[in-house]
Amino acid sequence: MVLLAFLVAITWAIIQLRDLFAAVMLTGIFSLISACLFMVMDAVDVAFTEAAVGAGISTILMLRTLALTEGRSDPRYNRLELGPLAVVVAIGAVLIYGTFDMPRFGDPNAPIHTHMVPRFLEQSSEIGIPNIVTSILGSYRGYDTFGETTVVFTAAIGVFLLLSDLRRGRRVDDALRDDIILRIGAKAPIPFIMVFALYVQFHGDYGPGGGFQAGVIFAAAIVLYTLVFGLAKAEKIFRRRRLELLVAGGVLLYGAVGVVSMLFGGNFLDYNVLAHDPVHGQHYGILLIELGVGITVAAVMVSLFFLFARRQQV
Amino acid sequence: MFAAPMIAILVSMAMLLVRAVKGPTVFDRILSVNSFGTKTVLLIAVLGFLTGRPAFLDLALVYALMNFISTIAVLKFTRFGSLAGKRLRPTEPQAADS
Amino acid sequence: MPGALDILSWACLLAGSFFALVSSLAMLRLPDFYSRVHGASISDTMGAGLILLGLVFQAGLSLVTVKLGLVLMFLVITGPTSSHTLAKAAYRLGLDPQLRSKEENASSQN
Amino acid sequence: MKAAFNLLVALFGMWLLWSGHYTPLLVSIGLVSCLGVVLLCQRMGIVDREALPLDLTWRTLRYIPWLALEVVKSNLDLARRVLSPRMPISPQLIELQATQKTDLGLVTLANSITLTPSTVTIEATSDGRLVVHALASDIAEDLLKGEMDRRVTRVEGSVAGTMENTA
Numbered sequence: 001m002v003l004l005a006f007l008v009a010i011t012w013a014i015i016q017l018r019d020l021f022a023a024v025m026l027t028g029i030f031s032l033i034s035a036c037l038f039m040v041m042d043a044v045d046v047a048f049t050e051a052a053v054g055a056g057i058s059t060i061l062m063l064r065t066l067a068l069t070e071g072r073s074d075p076r077y078n079r080l081e082l083g084p085l086a087v088v089v090a091i092g093a094v095l096i097y098g099t100f101d102m103p104r105f106g107d108p109n110a111p112i113h114t115h116m117v118p119r120f121l122e123q124s125s126e127i128g129i130p131n132i133v134t135s136i137l138g139s140y141r142g143y144d145t146f147g148e149t150t151v152v153f154t155a156a157i158g159v160f161l162l163l164s165d166l167r168r169g170r171r172v173d174d175a176l177r178d179d180i181i182l183r184i185g186a187k188a189p190i191p192f193i194m195v196f197a198l199y200v201q202f203h204g205d206y207g208p209g210g211g212f213q214a215g216v217i218f219a220a221a222i223v224l225y226t227l228v229f230g231l232a233k234a235e236k237i238f239r240r241r242r243l244e245l246l247v248a249g250g251v252l253l254y255g256a257v258g259v260v261s262m263l264f265g266g267n268f269l270d271y272n273v274l275a276h277d278p279v280h281g282q283h284y285g286i287l288l289i290e291l292g293v294g295i296t297v298a299a300v301m302v303s304l305f306f307l308f309a310r311r312q313q314v
Numbered sequence: 315m316f317a318a319p320m321i322a323i324l325v326s327m328a329m330l331l332v333r334a335v336k337g338p339t340v341f342d343r344i345l346s347v348n349s350f351g352t353k354t355v356l357l358i359a360v361l362g363f364l365t366g367r368p369a370f371l372d373l374a375l376v377y378a379l380m381n382f383i384s385t386i387a388v389l390k391f392t393r394f395g396s397l398a399g400k401r402l403r404p405t406e407p408q409a410a411d412s
Numbered sequence: 413m414p415g416a417l418d419i420l421s422w423a424c425l426l427a428g429s430f431f432a433l434v435s436s437l438a439m440l441r442l443p444d445f446y447s448r449v450h451g452a453s454i455s456d457t458m459g460a461g462l463i464l465l466g467l468v469f470q471a472g473l474s475l476v477t478v479k480l481g482l483v484l485m486f487l488v489i490t491g492p493t494s495s496h497t498l499a500k501a502a503y504r505l506g507l508d509p510q511l512r513s514k515e516e517n518a519s520s521q522n
Numbered sequence: 523m524k525a526a527f528n529l530l531v532a533l534f535g536m537w538l539l540w541s542g543h544y545t546p547l548l549v550s551i552g553l554v555s556c557l558g559v560v561l562l563c564q565r566m567g568i569v570d571r572e573a574l575p576l577d578l579t580w581r582t583l584r585y586i587p588w589l590a591l592e593v594v595k596s597n598l599d600l601a602r603r604v605l606s607p608r609m610p611i612s613p614q615l616i617e618l619q620a621t622q623k624t625d626l627g628l629v630t631l632a633n634s635i636t637l638t639p640s641t642v643t644i645e646a647t648s649d650g651r652l653v654v655h656a657l658a659s660d661i662a663e664d665l666l667k668g669e670m671d672r673r674v675t676r677v678e679g680s681v682a683g684t685m686e687n688t689a
Contacts, residue, residue: 025343028384029334032354032377036361059384179500181646184629185493186386187568189486191559193379195533198555199540200372202548217376224383225566227390237565319463322429326436326455333439333448341445341502348494349439349452352487353432356463359483360425363467371479378483382490389494389501431597438604446642446655447613450600453639458597478539492636492643499644499655 028059049213149293153251156300159307160244186228193221201294202287211290215297222302235306243303250296257288316364323357344388351381421469428462435459445502449495456491460484526569530560585677592670593638600639600657613655616662620650621675628652631674641665 035050201214226234327350334346355374362370431454438451464484468477537552538544563569603610622628625648632643635654640661645653656662 025340025347025388026334028347029331029350032350035377036354036357059388179497180625180648181493181496181629181632181643182386184626185489185633188489189379189382190566190568191529191533191563192536194559194562195537195556196375196379196540198559199537199552200376202551202555203541203543213376217379220380220383224386225568227383227386229566229568233567316425319425319429319432319466322433326432329436329440333436339445339502341498342448344498345445345448345452345495346439348498349435349455352456352460352491355483355487356428356432356460359464359467359480363470371476371483375479375483375486378486378490382486382494385494386497389497431601434601434604438600441604442611444613446644447611447657449642449655450640450657451604453636453642454597454600457593457637457639475539475542482536482540488637489633492633496632496636496643496646499642503644503653 024059024062027062031058049216149251149254149296152296152300153247156247156303159304182228186224190221190225193224194218197221197298201290211293212297214290215294215299216301218294218298219301219305222298223305226305231306238302238306240303240306243299243306246295246299247303250292250294250299253292253295254289257285257292316360319360320357320364323353323360327353327357344385347388348381348385351377351385355381417469417472421466424462424466424469428459428464428466431455431462432459446499449499453491453495456487456495460487460491526560526564529563529569530556533559582677585673588673589634589637596638596640596661599661603640603658611657612659613657614659614662615644616654616656616666618652618654618666618668618671620652620671622650622671627674627677630677631671634670634674635665 031050038050197214197218197220200217201211222234222238330346330350330353334343334350336342355377358370358374358377362374435451435455435458438454439448442448442451461484464480468480471477471480533556534553537556538549541548541552560569620628620631622631628646628648628650632646632652635641635643635652640657642655643652644655645651654662654665656665
C-alpha cells in the first residue's frame with residue numbers, strides 16, 4: 001500500500017517535472033518501487049527482470065537517448081488534452097470494472113488456482129524443475145518463449161537498421177582511465193558480475209532467474225567496462241560482427257534444440273527425448289534454450305548500448 | 315518483528331523521494347536515486363527473511379549491481395553530455411589528467 | 413525462545429533501521445550537495461552493515477550468511493566508489509561546496 | 523598468469539558458495555563459466571594484481587577492524603550532529619598528501635576516507651594528492667593528523683614488494 005502511494009506520488013512528480021534528466025532519475029526510482037511491489041506479491045522472477053531491465057539498462061538507454069535530445073520537454077505539449085484524458089479515464093474505469101470480476105489476490109477458489117495452477121504444478125514436478133516459473137516458460141510454454149526471443153531478435157534488427165548507418169564522427173576517447181578510484185573500483189567487480197550472471201543463467205531451474213535476466217546482467221558488466229575503459233577499447237574486444245552473430249546464434253540455438261528434439265522423434269521443443277530419462281531431458285533442454293535466450297539478450301543489449309554510445313559521440 | 319526495519323526503510327525511502335523531487339541540482343537527484351537503490355537492496359533482504367525465502371538475496375545483489383552501474387553511467391553522462399550544466403555554472407571538464 | 417543470538421540480531425536490525433532513518437534525515441536537512449553525500453554514506457555503511465549483520469545472526473551459519481556477506485562486501489566496495497565519483501563529477505563541473513571558514517564557524521557557535 | 527589463476531580460484535570459490543547445488547553438471551558448468559570469464563577478462567586487460575589483491579596479510583586483517591571501528595565512531599558523531607537542532611557543521615575542503623606508493627594503496631586510503639561518513643574524497647590523483655570534503659573542522663583536523671594514511675601505508679608496505687605500480 002505504502003509502495004503504491006509512492007508510485008502515485010512519483011508518477012505525479014514525473015509529469016510535473018520540466019527537466020527531463022530529473023524525470024529519468026525518477027523513472028529509475030519508479031522501477032525500483034515497482035520491483036519491490038512484485039517482491040511483495042511474491043513474483044520473484046518478475047521482480048528479477050524488473051531489477052535487471054527496468055532499474056539498470058533502461059535508465060542507461062534512456063539517458064543515452066536524452067543525450068541526443070534537448071533535455072527539456074516543451075511546455076507547449078503539456079496542456080491538458082481533454083480528449084486523450086477522457087479516453088484514458090474511460091479505459092481505466094473499464095479495467096477497474098473488470099477487476100471486480102476477478103478473484104481476490106490469493107483467493108484459492110479462483111479459476112487459475114482450480115484449473116491452471118494444479119496442472120502446472122503437476123507438470124512441473126513431473127519435469128523435475130523446482131522453479132515453477134522457469135519450467136512453465138521453458139517447457140510448457142516453450143513456443144511462447146521462443147516467440148519472445150524472436151521478438152527480441154527482430155526488434156534488435158530494427159534498431160540496428162535505424163541506427164547503424166550513421167556517419168562516422170570524430171572519435172572521442174571517453175575512457176575514464178585517469179580516474180584511479182573508479183578504475184580500481186570497477187575493475188575488481190567486473191569478473192564477479194560476469195560469473196554471477198552465468199550463475200543466474202544456469203540456476204534458473206532452482207531460483208529466480210534465467211536467460212533474460214542473466215543476459216542483461218552480463219551485458220551490464222560489459223557496459224560497466226565500456227564506461228570505464230572507453231568505447232573504442234570495448235569495441236575492439238566485442239566486435240560488432242561477432243555480436244551480431246551471437247544475436248542470431250542465440251535464437252538459432254533455441255530453434256536447434258527444438259529441431260533436434262524432433263530428430264529424436266519427439267515434438268518440436270519436446271525435451272523428453274533429449275536424454276534417456278525424460279527428467280534429464282527436460283533439464284538439458286531448458287538449460288540449452290535458456291542459454292540461447294541469454295546469449296541473444298546479452299548480445300542485443302551490448303550492441304544497443306554500443307550503438308547509442310557511438311551515436312552520442314558523433 | 316521484521317516490521318520495524320521495514321517501516322524504517324520505507325520512511326527513509328519517502329524522505330529520499332522528497333529529496334529526489336526537490337533537487338536542487340542533478341547531483342542531489344543522482345545521490346537520492348543511488349541511496350534509494352541501497353534502501354531497496356536492504357528492503358529486499360529483509361523482505362526475503364520475512365517471507366522465509368532467502369533466495370531473494372540474489373535479487374538484492376542484482377539491485378546493488380545495477381545501482382552501481384547505472385550511477386556510474388549517469389555520472390559519465392553528466393561529464394560528457396551537455397545537460398549537467400543546467401542549474402550549475404558549467405565549466406569545461408578538465409582534460410584527461412589534472 | 414529468544415536466545416542471546418536473537419536479541420543481538422534484533423539489536424542490530426533496530427540500530428540499522430535507526431541509522432537508515434538518520435541518513436535520510438541528513439539527506440533532507442543538510443544544506444548542500446557535498447554534505448548530503450556524507451548523509452548518504454551513513455546508510456551505506458552503518459545502515460546496510462547493521463541490518464545485514466542482523467540478518468546474518470538470524471540466518472545462522474549457512475550459505476545464506478555467505479551471500480549476505482558478499483552483498484555487504486559489494487556494497488562496501490561500490491558505495492564509496494560511486495559516492496566519490498559523484499562528488500568528483502560535481503566538483504569538476506563547478507558546483508561549489510558551501511564552505512564556512514573557521515572564524516565564521518566560531519562566531520556562529522558562540 | 524598468477525593473477526589469472528588467483529582470479530579463477532576466487533571466481534570458482536564464489537560460484538561454489540553462491541550456487542549451493544553440487545550436482546556434477548552444475549559444478550562443471552561453473553568451472554567452465556569461470557574459465558571463460560577469466561579468459562574474457564584477460565582479453566579485456568583487467569586481470570592484474572590491482573584488480574584482485576588476494577594476498578591478504580595479517581596487517582590487512584588488523585586494518586579492517588580498525589577501519590570498522592572508525593566508521594562506527596564517525597557514524598555516531600555524524601548522527602549526533604544531524605539530530606541536534608543546531609546542526610553544528612562547518613563544511614570545508616582540505617588537501618592532503620598521501621604517502622602510498624601504489625595506486626591501489628592510494629585508492630584504499632581514498633575509499634576508506636569516503637567510507638567514513640563526514641569525510642568524502644573529491645579528487646585523487648596518482649601523485650598522491652587528495653582533496654577531501656569534511657563536514658566539520660575537528661573532523662578535518664583529525665584526518666590531517668594522518669593516522670589513517672599511516673595505517674594504509676603500513677598495510678601496503680607489507681604487500682608492496684610483490685607488486686609494481688601499474689599506473
